[in-house]
Amino acid sequence: MAPPSDTKDDDLAAALADVGGDSAAPAAAGDPDADAMAAEWEAMLGGGDDDGGGAMGGGGARESTRVLNQDEIDSLLGFDEAGDTGSDRAGIQAILNSALVSYERLPMLEVVFDRLVRMMTTSLRNFTSDNVEVSLDDILSQRFGDYLNSIPLPAMLTVFKAEEWDNFGLMTVDSSMIYSIVDVLLGGRRGTAAMRVEGRPYTTIERTLVERMIHVVLADLSAAFDPLSPVTFRFDRLETNPRFATISQPSNAAIVARLRIDMEDRGGRLEILIPFATLEPVRELLLQMFMGEKFGRDSIWETHLAEEMWITEVDLEAVLDTQIMSLSRALSFKVGSKLLLNAGPDSPIILRCGDQPMLTGKMGRKGNHIAIRVDHRRRPDASSSKS
Numbered sequence: 001m002a003p004p005s006d007t008k009d010d011d012l013a014a015a016l017a018d019v020g021g022d023s024a025a026p027a028a029a030g031d032p033d034a035d036a037m038a039a040e041w042e043a044m045l046g047g048g049d050d051d052g053g054g055a056m057g058g059g060g061a062r063e064s065t066r067v068l069n070q071d072e073i074d075s076l077l078g079f080d081e082a083g084d085t086g087s088d089r090a091g092i093q094a095i096l097n098s099a100l101v102s103y104e105r106l107p108m109l110e111v112v113f114d115r116l117v118r119m120m121t122t123s124l125r126n127f128t129s130d131n132v133e134v135s136l137d138d139i140l141s142q143r144f145g146d147y148l149n150s151i152p153l154p155a156m157l158t159v160f161k162a163e164e165w166d167n168f169g170l171m172t173v174d175s176s177m178i179y180s181i182v183d184v185l186l187g188g189r190r191g192t193a194a195m196r197v198e199g200r201p202y203t204t205i206e207r208t209l210v211e212r213m214i215h216v217v218l219a220d221l222s223a224a225f226d227p228l229s230p231v232t233f234r235f236d237r238l239e240t241n242p243r244f245a246t247i248s249q250p251s252n253a254a255i256v257a258r259l260r261i262d263m264e265d266r267g268g269r270l271e272i273l274i275p276f277a278t279l280e281p282v283r284e285l286l287l288q289m290f291m292g293e294k295f296g297r298d299s300i301w302e303t304h305l306a307e308e309m310w311i312t313e314v315d316l317e318a319v320l321d322t323q324i325m326s327l328s329r330a331l332s333f334k335v336g337s338k339l340l341l342n343a344g345p346d347s348p349i350i351l352r353c354g355d356q357p358m359l360t361g362k363m364g365r366k367g368n369h370i371a372i373r374v375d376h377r378r379r380p381d382a383s384s385s386k387s
Contacts, residue, residue: 106255106279106286108228113139113257116224120259123216128184130263137258137269145250147273148242156202156238157245158214163232167278168247171214177261177268178202178210184263185209202240211238217270229282248275255279316358318372319350350378 117134124132151157151172158171182205202210218233225231239245248254254275261267279286321341333339349372351359361374 106283108286108288109255110139112224112228115227116220116257117259119220119223120217120261123220124213124261127213127216128181128263130184133262135260135262137260139255139257141253142256143250144246144248144252144254144273144275147254147256148246148250151242153242154202154240156207156210156240157242158211158238159236159245159247160214160218160233161236162278163234164229165231165278165281167275168236169233169275169278170245170247170273171217172271172273173210173214174269177270178206180261180263180266180268181213182206182209183266207238211235214238221272225282228285231282248277252277314353317352318363319352320347320363348375 113136117136120134121132124134152174154175156173156178158173159168160171161168186209215235218235222231222233252275254273257272257274259270259272261270321343323339323342346362348360349363350357351361351372351374357378359372359374360376360378361372364371364373
């Protein structure tokens with residue numbers, strides 16, 4: 001019978017000898033704790049080699065590794081076309097578009113475009129001598145580059161300039177609206193759909209007639225902004241290629257208003273794009289919840305404030321003289337020290353209210369009190385009023 005120490009040595013040597021081979025069986029026969037630890041390490045390392053299917057823990061590691069399918073990847077990246085409504089974005093697309101400012105943060109824009117719809121309905125009826133109905137389909141925020149890529153061609157793109165804001169906007173007229181306007185203005189019969197000839201450039205007559213309609217719309221747009229801020233939208237140029245109608249950086253945000261114009265059985269769409277940079281001069285006004293919110297007057301409060309100001313008590317100071325001296329001299333003053341003033345009995349005395357000089361007079365006496373006789377009123381000091 002071998003000593004106990006020899007038995008432990010033999011077991012350790014047998015375990016070391018079986019490391020490179022099938023280690024599962026000898027280890028199982030040896031120490032259960034070692035088996036559990038080995039299985040745990042194998043699971044953490046991914047089960048070792050892929051072809052070691054029989055190793056303990058390898059199957060569990062492969063089951064925990066899950067590969068995303070194409071639908072889940074599209075949903076994660078925000079490219080799910082089935083659920084994409086144009087406004088609801090998810091995933092990476094939501095992060096990229098998070099910098100866009102929603103038009104709902106500029107409430108007055110909806111009021112302005114609502115006025116535009118009512119005015120266009122009347123002006124286009126007078127322009128076409130036909131029954132015209134204008135409706136606002138949608139107002140949304142969009143990047144300028146995405147909008148140019150989404151324009152259905154052929155179309156006419158009008159670049160207009162806001163004179164007072166010193167910036168540009170874009171108006172798009174689709175092909176249905178172009179042919180409808182040409183048909184109506186040239187005396188087309190009612191009840192027949194406008195004939196469309198695709199695959200050719202627009203003629204001079206078509207461009208001229210559409211340009212006349214655009215001048216009418218721009219005049220209405222200027223009038224719609226008038227109660228908020230007077231602005232003149234001037235026609236700049238007419239383009240048919242979106243590349244030549246670039247008025248902003250592709251990544252810049254813009255407001256897009258989509259209008260639907262119906263003329264009985266004819267009609268089309270008209271879209272107005274205004275970059276946020278163009279609206280920046282009137283951004284504070286567009287943040288109002290209703291027209292006149294920031295510059296409205298309250299006559300009752302103004303009258304009450306004026307009455308209270310007339311009976312407000314203020315302190316007046318009579319300044320005999322003003323001197324500039326060093327701090328050391330001012331600190332050296334003691335009880336009994338004398339300070340010579342550069343003023344005589346007839347020197348003018350300034351009466352101040354705070355830091356503002358108000359009156360000038362002569363010093364005298366009335367009874368047992370020193371008095372000031374006011375000679376004239378001083379004008380407000382420009383330097384003190386600025387400070």
